[in-house]
Structures are given as structure tokens and as C-alpha cells.
Amino acid sequence: MRALTLHLKILIAILVGIGLFSIAYQVFVLKIPVQEDERGNYWTIDAKIDFYVRGSKPVRVQFFVPSEQNGYLRYIKSTDSLLAKDYGSSIEEDAHGNQLLTLSSRRESGLQTLYYRLALTQRDSLSTPKQIKGKTWRESIPLTEQQQVATKTLIDNIRQKSLDTATFITAAIKAVNDVKNDNVSLLLNNDKTIDNKVNVLELLLSQAHIPIQRVHTVRLIRGTNQKPELWIRSYIAPTVVKSNSDKNTNKTTTATNNPGTWVYFNPETGKTGLPDDRIIWWVGDDELLSVDNGNQAKVTFSIDNSELAAKGIISQMAGQKDASSFITYSLYSLPIQVQETYNVMIMIPIGVLVILVLRNIIGLQTLGTFTPVLIALAFRETGLGFGICLFTIIVTLGLSVRSYLEHLKLQMLPRLSVVLTFVVVLIAAISLFSHKLGLEQGLSVTLFPMVILTMTIERLSITWEERGGTNAFKVGIGTLCAASLAYLVMKIPALVYFVFTFPGILLILVGFMLAMGRYRGYRLTELRRFKALLKEG
Amino acid sequence: MLSMWKTWKELKSRGIMGINQRNGDYILKYNKRKYYPVVDDKIITKMRAIEEGIHVPELYGIIETEHDISKLDSILAGRTDFVIKPAQGAGGDGIIVIADKFDEKRFKTVSGRMISHSEIEYQISSILTGLYSLGGMRDRALIEYRVTPDSIFNSISYEGVPDIRIIVLLGYPVMAMLRLPTRQSSGKANLHQGAIGVGVDLASGITLKGTWLNEKIDKHPDTNNFVSGVQLPDWDNFMRLATRCYELSGLGYIGVDMVLDKDQGPLILELNARPGLNIQIANDTGLAMRNKIVEAHIADLKKKQRVEAPEERMRFSQEHFAVNFNK
Numbered sequence A: 001m002r003a004l005t006l007h008l009k010i011l012i013a014i015l016v017g018i019g020l021f022s023i024a025y026q027v028f029v030l031k032i033p034v035q036e037d038e039r040g041n042y043w044t045i046d047a048k049i050d051f052y053v054r055g056s057k058p059v060r061v062q063f064f065v066p067s068e069q070n071g072y073l074r075y076i077k078s079t080d081s082l083l084a085k086d087y088g089s090s091i092e093e094d095a096h097g098n099q100l101l102t103l104s105s106r107r108e109s110g111l112q113t114l115y116y117r118l119a120l121t122q123r124d125s126l127s128t129p130k131q132i133k134g135k136t137w138r139e140s141i142p143l144t145e146q147q148q149v150a151t152k153t154l155i156d157n158i159r160q161k162s163l164d165t166a167t168f169i170t171a172a173i174k175a176v177n178d179v180k181n182d183n184v185s186l187l188l189n190n191d192k193t194i195d196n197k198v199n200v201l202e203l204l205l206s207q208a209h210i211p212i213q214r215v216h217t218v219r220l221i222r223g224t225n226q227k228p229e230l231w232i233r234s235y236i237a238p239t240v241v242k243s244n245s246d247k248n249t250n251k252t253t254t255a256t257n258n259p260g261t262w263v264y265f266n267p268e269t270g271k272t273g274l275p276d277d278r279i280i281w282w283v284g285d286d287e288l289l290s291v292d293n294g295n296q297a298k299v300t301f302s303i304d305n306s307e308l309a310a311k312g313i314i315s316q317m318a319g320q321k322d323a324s325s326f327i328t329y330s331l332y333s334l335p336i337q338v339q340e341t342y343n344v345m346i347m348i349p350i351g352v353l354v355i356l357v358l359r360n361i362i363g364l365q366t367l368g369t370f371t372p373v374l375i376a377l378a379f380r381e382t383g384l385g386f387g388i389c390l391f392t393i394i395v396t397l398g399l400s401v402r403s404y405l406e407h408l409k410l411q412m413l414p415r416l417s418v419v420l421t422f423v424v425v426l427i428a429a430i431s432l433f434s435h436k437l438g439l440e441q442g443l444s445v446t447l448f449p450m451v452i453l454t455m456t457i458e459r460l461s462i463t464w465e466e467r468g469g470t471n472a473f474k475v476g477i478g479t480l481c482a483a484s485l486a487y488l489v490m491k492i493p494a495l496v497y498f499v500f501t502f503p504g505i506l507l508i509l510v511g512f513m514l515a516m517g518r519y520r521g522y523r524l525t526e527l528r529r530f531k532a533l534l535k536e537g
Numbered sequence B: 001m002l003s004m005w006k007t008w009k010e011l012k013s014r015g016i017m018g019i020n021q022r023n024g025d026y027i028l029k030y031n032k033r034k035y036y037p038v039v040d041d042k043i044i045t046k047m048r049a050i051e052e053g054i055h056v057p058e059l060y061g062i063i064e065t066e067h068d069i070s071k072l073d074s075i076l077a078g079r080t081d082f083v084i085k086p087a088q089g090a091g092g093d094g095i096i097v098i099a100d101k102f103d104e105k106r107f108k109t110v111s112g113r114m115i116s117h118s119e120i121e122y123q124i125s126s127i128l129t130g131l132y133s134l135g136g137m138r139d140r141a142l143i144e145y146r147v148t149p150d151s152i153f154n155s156i157s158y159e160g161v162p163d164i165r166i167i168v169l170l171g172y173p174v175m176a177m178l179r180l181p182t183r184q185s186s187g188k189a190n191l192h193q194g195a196i197g198v199g200v201d202l203a204s205g206i207t208l209k210g211t212w213l214n215e216k217i218d219k220h221p222d223t224n225n226f227v228s229g230v231q232l233p234d235w236d237n238f239m240r241l242a243t244r245c246y247e248l249s250g251l252g253y254i255g256v257d258m259v260l261d262k263d264q265g266p267l268i269l270e271l272n273a274r275p276g277l278n279i280q281i282a283n284d285t286g287l288a289m290r291n292k293i294v295e296a297h298i299a300d301l302k303k304k305q306r307v308e309a310p311e312e313r314m315r316f317s318q319e320h321f322a323v324n325f326n327k
Helices: A006-029 A036-041 A145-160 A165-176 A182-188 A194-207 A309-319 A336-345 A348-362 A371-382 A384-407 A412-436 A440-444 A447-467 A469-491 A493-501 A504-516 A524-529 B002-013 B019-030 B033-040 B042-052 B067-076 B117-128 B151-156 B235-249 B279-283 B287-303 B310-320
Strands: A042-065 A075-083 A088-093 A099-122 A213-219 A223-226 A229-236 A261-265 A278-283 A289-292 A295-305 B059-063 B082-086 B096-101 B106-109 B114-116 B141-144 B163-169 B172-180 B196-200 B207-212 B215-217 B253-261 B265-272
Touching: A006 A504, A042 A278, A145 A165, A145 A182, A145 A194, A165 A182, A165 A194, A165 A229, A165 A261, A182 A194, A194 A229, A213 A295, A229 A278, A289 A295, A336 A493, A348 A371, A348 A469, A348 A504, A348 A524, A371 A384, A371 A447, A371 A469, A384 A412, A384 A447, A384 A469, A412 A447, A447 A469, A469 A493, A493 A504, A524 B002, B019 B253, B019 B287, B033 B042, B033 B235, B033 B265, B042 B059, B042 B141, B042 B235, B042 B265, B059 B067, B067 B117, B067 B141, B082 B117, B096 B117, B106 B117, B114 B117, B117 B141, B163 B235, B163 B265, B163 B287, B172 B235, B172 B279, B172 B287, B172 B310, B196 B279, B207 B279, B235 B253, B235 B265, B235 B310, B287 B310
Parallel strands: none
Antiparallel strands: A042 A099, A042 A289, A042 A295, A075 A099, A088 A099, A213 A229, A213 A278, A223 A295, A229 A261, B059 B141, B082 B096, B082 B141, B096 B106, B106 B114, B163 B172, B163 B253, B172 B196, B196 B207, B207 B215, B253 B265
């Protein structure tokens, strides 16, 4: 590209500059996600609250909703909304940092259904939400005589197996889950539910003055009717190696300014750390839902990860009143149906770029310049495999009809007209047959692919007349390859998302195309073609 | 990958021109679009050449419409050999060469195939609808003098008429090639269809080695005779004709296709605004290298504010691009 003049260089620089700037602005200022990966991590959680009111009574519903403070940890609240007609709502925070949603109504009767919807996205933000501090000491829970004996043995045992608070808790959990142990059985009193296990655990740990909290989590997995999962957590100061053994006196507890961290435990396995796919709904011993004057109250969670993820976020941003004017002019502000069209259209330059590279740098021969892109677009409707088969069959048959008609010595125009008519009939027949055979793909040939196929046959048969069959075959194969490649590139979801979201990339493409306009180097196929020149020195 | 890079470097150092370079640095730069009709339409080329006093095969007649086809008889009256070709055809497609008249309604082609009057009419009709024209536009058919190749080619050609192409940059011939039809090219002098290209020394008109389907060859595959070392007769006249085609067409980068007629000597057949690159293999040298020499010479002349006459330009090329046979 040595022949770039200053004029062209400036033009390219301006185009690429504007392109890069708009992309950078979108990424860094508007914080639009660069990749669509966030699709899988965009969750909507619907909590449905049902209860029944006998007669006509004033109703008050209290319901925990996830708070920033307890954290979704790895998620960020995108939106939340409440569907509760005739109810007034207020939110307050309790001592555990929970958000308590209070809904009240003066007079309600019959079955009540309220919805709370939360939308979460995962973001790669390094800052973790601010968390409230917890206690590191608690009073022992008074025990019965029977319990005293059992707990003493257990705690001695656990102490031996642990070296700090965290390992102590883990060891305790393992002990509680060891149902064969007589002492544990005694404490559990034949109730092996997880709630009871946590009760026993709390009892045990309180003897060692270790406070724990119940954590009610919701698992981010598609489905309905999920019950909140119970975890426990304990606030552990970092530098403290809390030795519960009297012999370890050399390591004393030092008060530090370092904030402690909440460590989460699975009360069944003792594993620490909350998995990525959990969010904390509420913390503490309270019930999730309390309803005054209501019966049979229950909450059901249904969770879905939305298909529209990153796009959803952007659409929402575009829809907001205070949105930046830049984003309101993005393609996302268009109606969804129109967006679909532009999703296809905006990828055409990418396809053209593929053809440009294949022709001017590689040296592939294709039928015309943009026919391969059009065929690639037709493949969108038929699918690649079926598209290639269809293309091959129809083009082959079309060309054989053409060569038969040659014997009849018809003029060119009538002859081509016959060929095109035949192609239409052929496509209709294929559609019909594949439909009868139950292959719905045959129906995918709509007007668009049909027009493109007939066009291709016309051009190919002209090439055949002018340059001979071998050449037509070569060009046909080249076109098919180029079209398939263009199709595959135009189909890359991440690329489609990127181009659609950051149309500035198109300016950069134009810059590249302009530079290509001055490309004077060899085509790769020419290296082979001229190789004969280099032989024998 | 590495060997590709090496090939690239080597080709570059030998000044071999690629399609991108041809399109960008020469065709786009020197060939103004408005002059294209002169070369794309053989009738216009012919008229221009006649104006300039350049030898072309005699034009017997032009058929422009389907209705005109009825004029065919009067055009062909008394003629036994002639050529019918599309005015805007490329690469020798759509051409019929009639060598003899068999009876009232039938002719014989060069290859001895019998062709009826109605088949000729059909062919002309195909030409008129634009079957062979660039871009499928309506076309005209011309009927002209059939060139009888000089006997010098008898031993190194198979059927057809060999032609000579000279690439002319801004009026300076830079490279020449003799194109010999083969059985594979079915008598056509088109390299894409399997004709042989043989390099020609610009100074002497002696043939060099040949190329056939991108390969180097010495012998004609059909006659088995050596294609190199043949002295083309009347060479300076070929050079003169080619050189003057710059003034004739106004195009800066062209391939001039000529034939050597047994009786009339060198004749211009057609001009090509996008001459191919295989001529480089035939001459075993790069076009870009020679073009640079010409461009430098022109830049030099510009400084001196001088323009060279066709005769001077021809001498320059013959001096600078002579092949040293004693090497």
C-alpha cells in the first residue's frame, strides 16, 4: 500500500478516527457492553406472592427483597419492578442489611397475587458492594443437661480438627452432617431437615462464641418453583487466627482496622464460598414473607435468563428519558422488527469486505462482485448446507436446460427467459416435494433466494457462452466458496452484535477498503501463476 | 508461508506485474474511461485507424439490426472467404472465419466444418442481441477481410491465425508476444483457451521462449517444432503500427493485437484496454520493470519540455528493451 497519497491518508485517518472515537465513547462513557456474552448472565427473577384474604380486611405484606448491601455479589441490579395494584409500598432496611418491602392495602378480599420482578446483569466490575460488618462474638445458647454432654464431646472433637474460625465452622458442619454420630443424633432429635441441622449448628457454634447467620439464596437457573436455598455465613476478621486452644497463647487476637469478610458455608457439605450462580435474597432468621390478615401465603420464584441480554440493557438505556442523546440515535431505538432487518443489512459491508479480500488479495474468481454476498444473504434463509445443495442442484439443472436450448438455436433473450422460467418451476417443485417429504427447509426458499438463484444462472450461463464451461465451473465454485465464507462471517453472533451496537466500525471498514483501493501487491494466486518465471533462474 | 513470502519478494525484485498493480497503477491511471469505446468497439477502432492511415483488414460490411441480416447476401456477394465478428466482443468469442464457399447455401470454415447460410444468420443474430459483447449490451456484427497468415507461421501454428500483441505504455512499446493457436484453443489465439504465447524481442523481432497455460515451453505441442528463434518478418512495421496506436486511441496503457497478412503485411486487428499478464511469462521478464524505465524516461522528457515522435519512441524501446542473445 505504498501508493497512498496524503489526501487518501488523511481521509482514512479521519474515518478510522471517527469510527474509533464513537466506539470508545460507547464503550467507556455509555458503558455499553462490548460483547454479547452477557446474554447468558442477564437474569430476570419473578417472585410471585400468593395469599388469601378471608372476608374483607386491611392487608399488610412484608417481604424481603435483595439489597445492594448484602449484595448480589457478582451481579448488578438492572431493574426491579413491582406489580401490586391497589397496594402502597415502602422499603426499609433491617439490622442485617436486608431490604424489607412493605406492601399495604386498606381493604382487600379473596386471592391476592403480587409480583416482584428483579433483573440482574453480571458485570466485570472490580469493586464489590459495601457490606455491613457483623459480630465476631456471641453469647452461648443455654443448654439442657443432656445437650451439654453431647456438645462438649463434639466441640472437643471439632477443635482438634481445626485451626481457625473458618475451619472450625467447616468441621462443625461436617460433624453435624455425620448422622451416625450418637451425639449428633441426640442433638438433631430425629429431625434431619436442613433447617434443624442449621439450628444444631448454631447451638454448637454458640458454645465456641462463633456467631453465624442464615443466608437465604436463590439459584440462578432457569426454572420455576424454586425454594430458596439455605446457607450460613460468618463474619471473620482477616488477621485474626482465632485459636480456640489455650496452648496457642503466643498468637493473640489483635484488633485491626482491616474489615472482616463474610465467609459463606454450605450447611450440608461445609464448603466455603458462595457459588457464582447464587444470589442472596435475604439474611437472618426471619421468614421471607409475613402477611397480616392473609392465609396460605407463599412465594414462588421463577427464573429466566433473557435472550435479549446486552441488547435488552441497551434498549432500556435507549428508552429512558434521561438517556444520552447519542444512544437515542442508536439502532436499538428502532422498533424490534425494523431492528431485525437492520441486523441483516448492517452485516452486508462485512460480507463485501470478505469478497474484497478474497478477490483482491487472495485472487479467487467469483461471478461478479456482489453476487456472492447476495447468495450469502440467500443462505441466511435456507441455511448453509441446504442452501449449497439447493444452489448446486438448481444451477446445474438450469445450466443443463440452457445447453439443451442451445441446440434449438434460439435467440439469447428468449433462451434466457426459458431458463429463468424453468428455474422458477424447479424451485416450486423442490419446495413442494420437500414439503411432502416433511422437510420444512424446502419452504425456506422465498422470493429473495429465488431471484438471486435465477440471476446467478443467467450470469453463469453468459459466462459459459463467453468463456467456456471450464471457466464457468471454476467461477461457479469460486462464487459458492466466497458466498459460504461470507455467510459464515456474517453469521458470527458476536460480530453481528458488535457491528449493530457499534456502527462506528463501518467507518473503520471504509477506511480499510479505501486503503485496499490502493493495494498494488500480488494476489496470492498470482504467486502460483508466475512461479514458472522463477524456474531455471 | 515462508516460501510464499520468498516467491513474493523474488517476483517483486524481477518487476513482475500483478493484476492489482496493473489495474491500479496503469489502467486506472493512464486509461481514461471516455476513450474506452474506441477500443471496445472494433468498428470505431477500424474507422479511427483508417483516418490515421494505419493498416487494418478491409471492412466488407456492418450489420446493425435483425432486419439488416437480409443485407448479408449482398455483402457476401462474390466473396468466398471472410470473417464475421462482434464489434464489442472480447477474447475472440463469437467469431466465425469462413475459408471457402461450398455451394449457394453453404460455406466452409477454416477447420473444414460445413456451415449453412442459416447458421451464419443465427450467429449474427446472437451477436446483435449482445451475447458476446461486454456487459451483454446490444451489439453490431462486422464482416471483414479474412487474414491469410504468412507462411512463416506454417510450422509453428495449428489452424487459426497467429497474432502479435505489443503492450504500449504512453506510446512506448514495452513488450511483445506472438500468440499461436493450438488444437486445444480450437484455432483461437487466446491464451486463456490454451493458445501459446511466445515472447518477441522488441529490437529484432526474433521469438523467445513460450508459455502455455502458465508453463514455460519450447515446442509447439501440436506441430512439435521449436517456437523460439524465429525471425518475424517486417518487424519494424509492427512496432511502428503499435506505437502509433497511442495517438489513435488516447489510452496510455494498451495491448495492440496485430496480424501478419501474406499479402498486406502487418494489420491492426484490435486494441485491448486491459491486456493480460501472461506476456511476462512468455518474455521471462517483468512488465513493471520495463514500465518504470519508460515512466522515468517520460518524466525526464517532461523536464526538458519535449515530446517524442512515434519514430523516436519506437527507437527508444528497441534500444532499451533489446534482448541480448549472446547471453
